[in-house]
Amino acid sequence: MAPIVFVLALLLGFAKGDYPCLCSYQVQTAIYARPDENSNVDGYLLESDCKPFYDLPGIDEKFAAIGIENRYGYIVRNSDIQIQKCQGNIPAIYLVIPSPPPTTPTSTTTTPSSTPTSKPTSITTTPTSITTAPTTVAKTTSMPTTSPLRTSTAAMSLMGKCLLRLGHPNSTHVSTDGLYCFQFIDTKQSWMHAKEDCARRNGHLLSIESERKTNFIYKMLTKIPYVQPIWIGLHDRTSEEKWQWDSGIPATYFNWMPGRFVDQYHSTEDWVVFVHARHGQWDDMDCDGISYEIVLSFPYICQFRL
Known part of the structure; x- marks a missing residue:
């Protein structure tokens, strides 16, 4: 309590x-x-x-x-x-809200008193009607007609939930995979400013944990359309080559472009972009202007749990 x-x-x-x-x-x-x-x-x-x-x-x-x-x-x-x-x-x-203690034990003590007296008489009459229902139309007519409607309605409700949570932004800039909402922010910012903006929106910079999610984000950007690099939440600013996401979770999946270590500035390139032109491969960049003498700015995607 x-x-x-x-x-x-x-x-x-x-x-x-x-x-x-x-x-x-x-x-x-x-x-x-x-x-x-x-x-x-x-x-x-x-x-x-x-x-x-x-x-x-x-x-x-x-x-x-x-x-x-x-x-x-x-x-x-x-x-x-x-x-x-x-x-x-x-x-x-x-925000963590603990679930309240279970209340079922108190309610179960009252149900046995009513069920033994009332249900035996009704149970004896229902089997005659149950035998006719399965053999006619119950399972053959309802399944084909309801499943497409349910899937489309579910998809619409998830998208509607995302749009409602995000304050009804441009719908072409929002997508969902059923677990998260993704919002493309078409404003060029430094990595740190992008991270802070996503936090203000109660989310994180985009994290990508699988090839499936890579393909999902690639299609999302293609549909917008936006084909230039964007920031994602990956960085190794704490310790070189120990990559973790903006959320603090260590990275276990990687999708690097070839030749990443050839760059003379590699040791100061601590922030990562998603490169649409390379089918969603990643490249690490300098963000604070130390190596490039300019602070790089890109659009970004914020990620929110449904």
């Missing part, structure tokens, strides 16, 4: 202005799936990054709980991890 009360306090109180957040002042902090250093690492909190803090009862005092991707993550406390106040509303992607 205590976690629910805490979240309600966040929604009704802190969410109006400030909310408690946990901020890291070390280069990289592991985010564990459970309050156990032997559990899986879900991602990393980078230096100066902050995430909503959740004061969960009963966990090891060694750990602090934060919100990531609508679930809890756990960080080992130390002097470089501080609980502060962050301004504004908690971004929806970091």
Whole structure:
């Protein structure tokens, strides 16, 4: 009950202005799936990054709980991890609302008293009608006519859900794969400004974890149409060649263009673009102007969980 009360306090109180957040002042902090250093690492909190803090009862005092991707993550406390106040509303992607305790045990105790007395008389009469229904039209006529309608309606409802969540932007710039909404932002920004803009919209810069998603984004850009490079959320600004997504999750799938290491500026090219002209292959770029003496700007895609 205590976690629910805490979240309600966040929604009704802190969410109006400030909310408690946990901020890291070390280069990289592991985010564990459970309050156990032997559990899986879900991602990393980078230096100066902050995430909503959740004061969960009963966990090891060694750990602090934060919100990531609508679930809890756990960080080992130390002097470089501080609980502060962050301004504004908690971004929806970091909000964790625990499900209430199950109520079914209390309701099941009352049902046995009514079912034994009333149902035996009706059960004896229904089998005569059940035998005729399956042999006529129930399964032969309904299946072909409803399944196409259901799939098209489902697709429309998912797209409608995306458009509603994003404030009804240009529909040609929005798409969904059933798990996420994707919004193409046709404004050229630096990688850092693109990352911050997606966070303000309660999302992340695009992450690509499979060839299937690569093809999906390629088709989305072709349909818009936009065929120039765009920023994606991949970077190795924390440690060279240790790639992770804007969300803090380490990358396991890659789709690099050939010859990536030939460039003399490779060591300072820490941000990644999706190259439509190369059928969605990636290239790393300098973003802060150190190597190219100019800050590169590209459009980008923000990703939101449905």
